[in-house]
Amino acid sequence: EAGVTQSPTHLIKTRGQQATLRCSPISGHTSVYWYQQALGLGLQFLLWYDEGEERNRGNFPPRFSGRQFPNYSSELNVNALELEDSALYLCASSLYSGIDEKLFFGSGTQLSVL
Amino acid sequence: AQSVSQHNHHVILSEAASLELGCNYSYGGTVNLFWYVQYPGQHLQLLLKYFSGDPLVKGIKGFEAEFIKSKFSFNLRKPSVQWSDTAEYFCAPYSGTYKYIFGTGTRLKVLA
Helix, strand or coil, X not given: CCCCEEECCEEEECCCCCEEEEEECCCCCCEEEEEEEXXXXXXXXXXXXXXXXXXXXXXXXXXXXXXXXXXXXXEEEECCCCHHHCEEEEEEEECCCCCCCCCEECCCEEEEEC | CCCEECCCCEEEEECCCCEEECCEECCCCCCCEEEEXXXXXXXXXXXXXXXXXXXXXXXXXXXXXXXXXXXXXXXXXXXXXXXXXXXXXXEEEXXXXXXXXXXXXEEEEEEC
């Protein structure tokens, strides 16, 4: 069974550009979560999608946005990139079955903003 | 605001030493608590979890964690670490609002 897959592995952009990151959840999982892992800050919750809808978002500016497609894959868009957006972006998926929601993580997209 | 604190950012131990990593969270009510681990070059993966019942829970690879409700803590322990335990460990209390709030992580290095 394939795990959570993310693409691209690495992404280099310049300040002001837009970045698009992609995530494919494990087959059958309907929930997708996005986290930003910046050095020394742990995992900061970005967005949570379930059944195609945004369920909640973390404390990030509106230039961080995304969507979930009918096949449950997801896209994270970051507009007007800033230097501090450089980080590892992790996607996780789970079966939305209540509180017992073990997260399965992808290997992440390393975004570098120059 | 709901938050989680991991007190130790970097820990270095020799093999066979005992390990305890602290985790405190800021909110009350019903909590579900998780520890995740990220081994070098691997994905984050679940180490153990607590939902209810016995406050001492056991996970993979000999790890255990104790939930102390009065102290809002969920500390991770292992009696004798191995070199292969070198990894980054994240405490993640479940939040009904934000699902999982992860701590800043603790980087453990075990010296052979």
